[in-house]
Amino acid sequence: MADRMEQYGPNLGEPHTQSMGGGLFEMRLKGAEGIARVFFCSVVECRIVMLHSFVKKSHDTPRNELDVARKRLLEVKRGNKV
Numbered sequence: 748m749a750d751r752m753e754q755y756g757p758n759l760g761e762p763h764t765q766s767m768g769g770g771l772f773e774m775r776l777k778g779a780e781g782i783a784r785v786f787f788c789s790v791v792e793c794r795i796v797m798l799h800s801f802v803k804k805s806h807d808t809p810r811n812e813l814d815v816a817r818k819r820l821l822e823v824k825r826g827n828k829v
Contacts, residue, residue, distance in 0.1 A: 748774060757789040767813070771798075771820050784808065786816030788823060796823055 751759060757772060758764060765773045767786070774785040785800040798819040801812050 748776060752795055757787065757795050767816075769817070769820070770824070771816060773808070784812070786813070786820075788820050798823070 748763065762775060767773050770788050772787050774787060776783040780802050782803045783800060784803050786798045788796050788798060799812065799816040
């Protein structure tokens with residue numbers, strides 16, 4: 748999926764990526780471990796920053812996982828390294 752993002756940009760559309768609002772995006776992956784999610788943002792000069800990943804165990808995205816990603820997004824926007 749990361750190779751596709753390099754070639755076509757971060758917005759691959761449904762079902763691969765989804766906007767979570769405020770510049771935060773979610774990448775959806777399936778693997779042997781189950782369903783994984785990666786939160787990312789896109790910044791200047793077409794850089795993609797992966798902020799947080801986790802293996803999803805329920806239908807809804809857990810609030811604490813989303814909170815971690817949003818906190819890291821703010822750090823990136825403020826110019827701090829994640």
